[in-house]
């Protein structure tokens with residue numbers, strides 16, 4: 405196949421990129437985006453600080469522009485993200501009472517997921533809720549509401565949008581380890597109790613040459629719980645053939661798991677990567693295809 409998107413489509417998958425609204429006016433950026441990618445995740449525009457900067461007043465302009473771009477180019481949208489400890493406005497962390505914070509969280513989810521109802525393929529409902537040892541991260545939500553905040557978020561998201569697949573998303577969960585065990589146990593419990601969860605996102609912020617020996621088995625064990633699995637924020641620090649090999653490994657692991665339905669890189673071009681001083685993506689700063697690009701195409 406001639407592009408990432410068509411190669412992925414031939415295997416029934418989506419190949420996406422994180423997109424910043426501020427770059428959509430750059431023709432080289434959108435040319436590459438629309439030629440190669442069949443999915444889009446807004447990089448920052450759907451986060452709480454962007455969508456509800458002050459309590460009860462919602463702003464959707466930047467995110468709407470991305471969704472409209474995606475719809476115009478046949479790209480699936482991954483909503484990112486409804487509940488996260490970072491990029492959270494001060495008014496949220498300032499709520500001292502658990503019941504009040506729960507009400508604010510439900511209202512936020514209803515407002516944002518409701519605004520995009522029917523337009524989102526996958527929602528990252530809760531992001532990065534676990535510590536490396538598999539215990540819960542002590543976010544303001546965890547501290548004030550307790551363990552139940554995650555299932556409350558999923559229930560609120562389902563009520564707001566009955567068609568989006570609802571995902572839990574995290575990093576350093578790619579392999580089987582203490583952190584992914586913690587997430588796995590939560591998903592198993594949610595499935596057993598009927599909490600509406602449909603998918604798990606694996607961010608896959610990686611380094612070239614990193615040991616990924618349990619990635620495929622890890623994706624498979626989650627899929628066996630009855631959820632889709634997605635590679636959601638892939639980027640690989642490094643360069644050249646080492647970087648290319650790691651990209652290829654990730655694609656092969658995903659393809660080996662039938663419920664691994666999408667791979668998304670966290671950006672289009674190295675020049676705008678969030679990992680500053682690094683070149684972790686598939687296109688260089690001039691939008692030239694890198695060895696990693698070729699490795700991804702070959703892996704499909």
Ligand code: XIL
Pocket residue numbers: 447448531607637678
């Ligand atoms: C990053 C963005 O890429 C940056 O532009 C922003 O300054 C910080 O957030 N995990 C996530 C993403 O889930 O939302 C983060 O995105 C990268 C790490």
